[in-house]
Amino acid sequence: MKYLPPFFSIDELVGLVVPQCEELARCAADQGLALTPELLRLAVRVGVMEPEKIRLLIVPRVPMPRSPEIRSVFTAAGLSLEHLGSITQHHAIIMREGQHRRSEIWCHELRHVAHHECFGGTRGFMTVYVQELIHFGYGLGPLEIDAKHAELLA
Numbered sequence: 001m002k003y004l005p006p007f008f009s010i011d012e013l014v015g016l017v018v019p020q021c022e023e024l025a026r027c028a029a030d031q032g033l034a035l036t037p038e039l040l041r042l043a044v045r046v047g048v049m050e051p052e053k054i055r056l057l058i059v060p061r062v063p064m065p066r067s068p069e070i071r072s073v074f075t076a077a078g079l080s081l082e083h084l085g086s087i088t089q090h091h092a093i094i095m096r097e098g099q100h101r102r103s104e105i106w107c108h109e110l111r112h113v114a115h116h117e118c119f120g121g122t123r124g125f126m127t128v129y130v131q132e133l134i135h136f137g138y139g140l141g142p143l144e145i146d147a148k149h150a151e152l153l154a
Protein backbone atom coordinates (compact mmCIF):
# COMPACT_ATOMS: atom_id res chain seq x y z
CA MET A 1 0.00 0.00 0.00
CA LYS A 2 1.43 3.33 -1.04
CA TYR A 3 -0.73 5.71 0.95
CA LEU A 4 -3.70 5.27 3.27
CA PRO A 5 -4.49 8.13 5.62
CA PRO A 6 -4.14 7.04 9.25
CA PHE A 7 -7.27 5.66 10.92
CA PHE A 8 -9.17 5.23 7.65
CA SER A 9 -10.25 1.90 6.23
CA ILE A 10 -11.09 1.49 2.54
CA ASP A 11 -14.80 1.41 3.42
CA GLU A 12 -14.48 4.68 5.35
CA LEU A 13 -12.61 6.36 2.49
CA VAL A 14 -15.20 5.16 -0.02
CA GLY A 15 -17.95 6.39 2.31
CA LEU A 16 -16.35 9.85 2.19
CA VAL A 17 -16.39 10.07 -1.60
CA VAL A 18 -19.63 8.30 -2.58
CA PRO A 19 -22.11 11.05 -1.52
CA GLN A 20 -20.35 13.60 -3.76
CA CYS A 21 -20.22 11.08 -6.63
CA GLU A 22 -23.94 10.41 -6.29
CA GLU A 23 -24.64 14.15 -6.15
CA LEU A 24 -22.77 14.63 -9.44
CA ALA A 25 -24.64 11.70 -10.99
CA ARG A 26 -28.00 13.20 -9.95
CA CYS A 27 -26.97 16.58 -11.35
CA ALA A 28 -26.03 14.97 -14.68
CA ALA A 29 -29.28 12.96 -14.72
CA ASP A 30 -31.28 16.20 -14.26
CA GLN A 31 -29.32 18.57 -16.47
CA GLY A 32 -27.10 16.42 -18.69
CA LEU A 33 -27.32 15.67 -22.38
CA ALA A 34 -28.27 12.27 -23.78
CA LEU A 35 -25.79 10.60 -26.12
CA THR A 36 -25.95 11.00 -29.88
CA PRO A 37 -26.77 7.82 -31.88
CA GLU A 38 -23.07 7.52 -32.78
CA LEU A 39 -22.01 7.67 -29.11
CA LEU A 40 -24.76 5.21 -28.14
CA ARG A 41 -23.25 2.74 -30.63
CA LEU A 42 -19.75 3.37 -29.25
CA ALA A 43 -21.04 2.78 -25.69
CA VAL A 44 -22.38 -0.64 -26.74
CA ARG A 45 -19.05 -1.44 -28.43
CA VAL A 46 -17.11 -0.82 -25.21
CA GLY A 47 -19.48 -2.97 -23.15
CA VAL A 48 -22.10 -0.58 -21.70
CA MET A 49 -25.35 -2.45 -20.96
CA GLU A 50 -27.69 0.56 -20.61
CA PRO A 51 -26.28 3.33 -22.82
CA GLU A 52 -29.61 5.19 -22.99
CA LYS A 53 -29.20 6.04 -19.29
CA ILE A 54 -25.92 7.92 -19.86
CA ARG A 55 -25.96 11.70 -19.48
CA LEU A 56 -23.13 14.13 -20.27
CA LEU A 57 -22.53 17.18 -18.16
CA ILE A 58 -20.10 19.74 -19.58
CA VAL A 59 -18.53 21.93 -16.91
CA PRO A 60 -15.90 24.70 -16.87
CA ARG A 61 -13.93 22.69 -14.31
CA VAL A 62 -14.33 19.09 -13.11
CA PRO A 63 -15.05 19.25 -9.37
CA MET A 64 -12.39 17.95 -7.00
CA PRO A 65 -13.33 15.61 -4.14
CA ARG A 66 -14.47 17.64 -1.12
CA SER A 67 -12.93 15.17 1.33
CA PRO A 68 -9.31 16.12 2.14
CA GLU A 69 -8.55 12.45 2.89
CA ILE A 70 -9.71 11.37 -0.56
CA ARG A 71 -7.81 14.26 -2.16
CA SER A 72 -4.68 13.05 -0.35
CA VAL A 73 -5.14 9.49 -1.63
CA PHE A 74 -5.71 10.68 -5.21
CA THR A 75 -2.76 13.07 -5.13
CA ALA A 76 -0.43 10.48 -3.56
CA ALA A 77 -1.49 8.05 -6.31
CA GLY A 78 -0.33 10.56 -8.94
CA LEU A 79 -3.73 11.83 -10.07
CA SER A 80 -3.56 15.52 -10.93
CA LEU A 81 -6.85 16.84 -9.56
CA GLU A 82 -6.21 20.35 -10.86
CA HIS A 83 -6.16 19.13 -14.45
CA LEU A 84 -8.94 16.55 -14.51
CA GLY A 85 -10.47 16.46 -17.98
CA SER A 86 -13.33 14.13 -17.22
CA ILE A 87 -14.80 11.80 -14.65
CA THR A 88 -17.50 9.15 -14.73
CA GLN A 89 -19.99 8.41 -11.98
CA HIS A 90 -22.14 5.44 -12.94
CA HIS A 91 -24.21 6.70 -15.93
CA ALA A 92 -22.97 10.28 -15.59
CA ILE A 93 -19.98 11.52 -17.56
CA ILE A 94 -18.69 14.91 -16.46
CA MET A 95 -16.31 16.59 -18.90
CA ARG A 96 -14.44 19.86 -18.88
CA GLU A 97 -15.39 22.16 -21.76
CA GLY A 98 -13.60 21.17 -24.97
CA GLN A 99 -12.86 17.60 -23.89
CA HIS A 100 -16.01 16.16 -25.49
CA ARG A 101 -14.49 16.58 -28.96
CA ARG A 102 -11.77 14.01 -28.16
CA SER A 103 -12.98 10.58 -29.25
CA GLU A 104 -10.43 8.64 -27.16
CA ILE A 105 -11.81 10.29 -24.01
CA TRP A 106 -15.28 9.03 -24.91
CA CYS A 107 -14.03 5.45 -25.27
CA HIS A 108 -12.20 5.74 -21.93
CA GLU A 109 -15.10 7.21 -19.96
CA LEU A 110 -17.69 4.92 -21.56
CA ARG A 111 -15.58 1.95 -20.49
CA HIS A 112 -15.70 3.33 -16.92
CA VAL A 113 -19.52 3.42 -17.26
CA ALA A 114 -19.33 -0.30 -18.13
CA HIS A 115 -17.15 -0.80 -15.02
CA HIS A 116 -19.78 0.92 -12.85
CA GLU A 117 -22.49 -1.31 -14.30
CA CYS A 118 -20.33 -4.38 -13.67
CA PHE A 119 -19.75 -3.40 -10.01
CA GLY A 120 -23.39 -2.43 -9.42
CA GLY A 121 -22.96 1.34 -9.16
CA THR A 122 -20.82 4.03 -7.57
CA ARG A 123 -20.06 2.36 -4.23
CA GLY A 124 -19.07 -0.94 -5.84
CA PHE A 125 -16.89 0.80 -8.43
CA MET A 126 -15.23 3.17 -5.95
CA THR A 127 -14.44 0.33 -3.53
CA VAL A 128 -12.33 -1.32 -6.22
CA TYR A 129 -11.03 1.91 -7.78
CA VAL A 130 -9.76 3.44 -4.53
CA GLN A 131 -7.97 0.19 -3.64
CA GLU A 132 -6.34 0.14 -7.07
CA LEU A 133 -5.22 3.76 -6.67
CA ILE A 134 -3.64 2.98 -3.31
CA HIS A 135 -2.05 -0.27 -4.42
CA PHE A 136 -0.89 0.50 -7.99
CA GLY A 137 -1.03 4.28 -8.36
CA TYR A 138 -3.09 6.20 -10.91
CA GLY A 139 -3.08 4.75 -14.42
CA LEU A 140 -1.45 1.48 -13.34
CA GLY A 141 -4.42 -0.39 -11.87
CA PRO A 142 -6.48 -2.90 -13.90
CA LEU A 143 -9.50 -0.59 -14.30
CA GLU A 144 -7.44 2.30 -15.69
CA ILE A 145 -5.44 -0.04 -17.93
CA ASP A 146 -8.69 -1.52 -19.24
CA ALA A 147 -10.13 1.95 -19.94
CA LYS A 148 -6.86 2.93 -21.65
CA HIS A 149 -7.16 -0.12 -23.91
CA ALA A 150 -10.69 0.95 -24.84
CA GLU A 151 -9.20 4.21 -26.21
CA LEU A 152 -7.81 2.16 -29.09
CA LEU A 153 -11.37 1.91 -30.44
CA ALA A 154 -11.39 5.69 -31.08
Ligand SMILES: [Zn+2]
Binds near residue numbers: 108112144147
Ligand atom coordinates in the same frame (compact mmCIF):
# COMPACT_ATOMS: atom_id res chain seq x y z
ZN1 LIG B 1 -9.91 6.47 -16.25
